Every structure is written in C-alpha cells, then in structure tokens.
Amino acid sequence: MSPAAAEALLRGKGHSITAPRRAILRFFHGNTSHPTAGDVYAAVSADHPEASRATVYATLALLTEVGAVRALRTAEAETRYDPNVEAHHHAVCPTCGALADIPAEAVAVTLHGRVIQAEVRIEEPCEACQEIVERSLRQFG
Ligand SMILES: [Zn+2]
Ligand SMILES: [Zn+2]
Numbered sequence: 001m002s003p004a005a006a007e008a009l010l011r012g013k014g015h016s017i018t019a020p021r022r023a024i025l026r027f028f029h030g031n032t033s034h035p036t037a038g039d040v041y042a043a044v045s046a047d048h049p050e051a052s053r054a055t056v057y058a059t060l061a062l063l064t065e066v067g068a069v070r071a072l073r074t075a076e077a078e079t080r081y082d083p084n085v086e087a088h089h090h091a092v093c094p095t096c097g098a099l100a101d102i103p104a105e106a107v108a109v110t111l112h113g114r115v116i117q118a119e120v121r122i123e124e125p126c127e128a129c130q131e132i133v134e135r136s137l138r139q140f141g
Pocket of ligand 2: 034082084088089090100101
C-alpha cells in the first residue's frame with residue numbers, strides 16, 4: 001500500500017498523520033524486506049531520533065489494525081511487517097529466515113460456511129544464501 005493510500009486510510013479512521021507515522025510509511029514504501037519491529041525502529045530512528053521505540057511499536061500496531069500493513073507471524077515466532085496487503089504467499093529462506101514475496105491468488109478455504117484466507121508456506125533459500133552455498137561449492141568442490 002502506498003504512503004498516500006495508508007495516510008488516507010488512517011485519516012478515514014480518525015487518526016492524525018504525525019511525523020513518525022509518515023516516516024514509517026515512507027520506510028515501508030516499496031519495501032519487500034518484511035522487516036521486524038526492531039528493523040523498522042532502527043531505520044526510522046536514524047532520521048527521527050524523537051521517534052521512541054514505544055512510538056514505533058505502537059504505530060506498527062495501529063498500521064496493522066487499520067490494514068495498511070500485514071503482520072506476519074513466522075515459524076521463528078517473530079512478527080514481520082509487510083506493506084503489501086494484497087493476497088500473496090511467502091518463500092522463507094531456511095538459512096537466514098528472509099521472506100520473499102510470491103505473487104499468487106489467495107487460497108480460499110470454506111470452513112463452517114465462512115471463507116477463510118489461507119497462506120501457503122514455501123521454503124526456498126534466498127538469493128544471498130544461495131550465492132554463499134554456490135560460492136563455497138566452487139571453492140571446496
Ligand atoms: Zn537466506
Ligand atoms: Zn510479503
């Protein structure tokens with residue numbers, strides 16, 4: 001979701017656009033790294049030292065609540081945030097835990113007459129880890 005769309009969503013639900021909120025939305029724009037709350041805090045506080053860890057964490061909770069980002073709970077029990085709120089799948093790198101987007105139609109499951117959005121978990125080494133494996137194979141045969 002673009003920062004402008006997210007700001008409109010926040011305003012529509014009666015929330016104001018503060019400087020830290022705007023900085024977090026800018027950080028998320030086009031960001032496919034699926035950052036943790038700690039990653040978001042590290043990136044945003046570099047430019048906005050006034051944005052405390054508590055402010056950043058509360059903003060992430062708010063953005064998740066209004067649907068501007070998705071909170072993904074990984075097998076490592078770590079929450080990662082995703083500004084891509086369209087239905088898509090994730091490939092998880094088994095080595096470093098990096099998440100890569102896989103465009104896909106949502107898998108619709110009907111349970112008790114209600115449609116539930118399901119997500120398929122795919123494990124695949126990320127490009128960086130694959131490169132390390134290939135480099136060490138070349139080195140050590
Ligand atoms: Zn990896
Ligand atoms: Zn994603």
